[in-house]
Amino acid sequence: MRYVLEAENVGVRFGGVRALDGVGLRLAPGEVCGLIGPNGAGKTTFFDVLSGIRRPDAGRVLLYGADITRRSPVWRARHKMRRTFQRQQLFGQLTVADNLLVAQEWRRGGADSERSEGLLRDCGLDGLSGTYAGTLPVGRARMLELARAAADRPRVLLLDEPASGMTAQERELLAATVRRLAEDGCAVLLVEHNVAFVMELCSRVVVLDLGSVLAEGTPEAIRADTRVREAYLGTQPPAQKSHT
Ligand SMILES: Nc1ncnc2c1ncn2[C@@H]1O[C@H](COP(=O)(O)OP(=O)(O)OP(=O)(O)O)[C@@H](O)[C@H]1O
Numbered sequence: 001m002r003y004v005l006e007a008e009n010v011g012v013r014f015g016g017v018r019a020l021d022g023v024g025l026r027l028a029p030g031e032v033c034g035l036i037g038p039n040g041a042g043k044t045t046f047f048d049v050l051s052g053i054r055r056p057d058a059g060r061v062l063l064y065g066a067d068i069t070r071r072s073p074v075w076r077a078r079h080k081m082r083r084t085f086q087r088q089q090l091f092g093q094l095t096v097a098d099n100l101l102v103a104q105e106w107r108r109g110g111a112d113s114e115r116s117e118g119l120l121r122d123c124g125l126d127g128l129s130g131t132y133a134g135t136l137p138v139g140r141a142r143m144l145e146l147a148r149a150a151a152d153r154p155r156v157l158l159l160d161e162p163a164s165g166m167t168a169q170e171r172e173l174l175a176a177t178v179r180r181l182a183e184d185g186c187a188v189l190l191v192e193h194n195v196a197f198v199m200e201l202c203s204r205v206v207v208l209d210l211g212s213v214l215a216e217g218t219p220e221a222i223r224a225d226t227r228v229r230e231a232y233l234g235t236q237p238p239a240q241k242s243h244t
Contacts, residue, residue, distance in 0.1 A: 002029075002064070002065070004027050004064060004155055005027040005081070006024075006065075007024055007046070007059065008060045008061075009023070009058060009060070010023040010056045010060075011023075011058030012045050012054065012211075019042045020042045021211045021212050022058075023046060023059070024059075025206055025213070027187040027189055028187060030183065031187050032182045032190070032201055032203055032204075033203070034189075034205040035189060035190065035192075035205075036198055037208035037214070037231075038209060038231065041209050047158055047160055047191060051081065051158055052075070053073055055069070056069065063081065079155075080152070080154045081155070082149040082156070082157050083157075083158040083159075084146065084162060085160050086161045088142070090148070092134025093134060095130050095132055096120070096129050096130070096133055097130065099133050099144060100116045100119065100147060100151045103148040103151040104152055119147040119177075122176070123143040123147045123173065124143060124173050125140065125143060125144060125147060139170035142164070142170070145162075150186075153184075155185070155186060156187050156188075157188045158189050159178075159188065159189070159191070161193065162192065163197050179201070199222075204217065204218060207231070207232060214228060214231055
C-alpha cells in the first residue's frame with residue numbers, strides 16, 4: 001500500500017506541556033479518516049505539523065514516501081496538500097467565484113471554470129457566485145472554504161472542524177461533497193467535535209488523548225472501545241445536539 005501522507009512518531013512540546021508524543025498516522029488515497037479527542041488532546045497541533053505551520057520536536061511527516069517535515073506550508077500546498085482552519089479564512093471582500101479563482105490561480109495554474117462550477121454546485125453555492133464571501137451565513141461560508149480547498153484538485157485535504165456551525169442539511173451536503181472528493185482519490189483527514197458526523201462519514205477514526213493516539217479503528221470499533229468511552233465519548237452531549 002502506498003500512503004499519501006504519513007506521520008511517524010511526531011512529538012511537540014510547549015514548555016513543560018507535551019502537546020504530542022509519539023503520534024503516528026497513515027492516510028491512504030481516497031480514504032476519509034476522522035481525528036477526534038477531548039479539548040486539548042493535540043488535534044490542532046497535529047494539523048499544524050501536518051500542514052507545515054509547526055515544526056515538530058520529534059518525528060517525521062512523509063508525502064508519498066518523501067520526507068517533508070521541513071517543507072513550508074506553501075511547498076506543501078504546491079504539492080497538492082490543502083487545509084482549512086477552525087476560524088474561517090475566506091477573502092470576505094471577494095465574491096464567492098473570486099475566492100475559488102484565487103485558489104486556482106495563485107500558483108499560476110490558470111482558472112478551471114468547469115471545476116469551479118462543479119464545486120459550487122456540489123457545495124450548494126450555485127447562484128451565489130457573485131455574492132461577497134463576507135456576507136455568507138456561517139454554514140455557506142464553511143462550504144465555500146471546502147470548495148476553495150478543493151478547487152485545485154488536492155491529493156490531501158485536512159479539514160479542521162468543517163461542520164461547526166452547520167445545520168443538519170448543510171452537514172449532509174458537506175458529507176456528500178467530501179465523499180465525492182474521496183472517490184476522486186483525495187485523502188481526507190478531518191478534525192471534528194461532532195462525533196455522530198464523524199462516525200457517519202469516516203471509514204476510520206483515530207482518537208487522540210493527552211497528545212497520544214488512544215485508539216484507532218472503524219467507527220464501530222471506536223464506539224465499542226471502553227477506553228475511548230471513558231476518555232471522550234462518555235463526555236459527549238447526547239446526539240451531539242450542541243453543534244446543530
Ligand atoms: N501555542 C501554544 N502554547 C502553549 N501551549 C499550547 C499552544 N498550543 C497548544 N498548546 C497546548 O497543547 C495542548 C494541545 O492543544 P491543541 O490545541 O492542539 O488541542 P486540540 O485537541 O486541538 O483542542 P481543541 O479541541 O480544544 O481545539 C493543550 O494542552 C494546549 O493547551
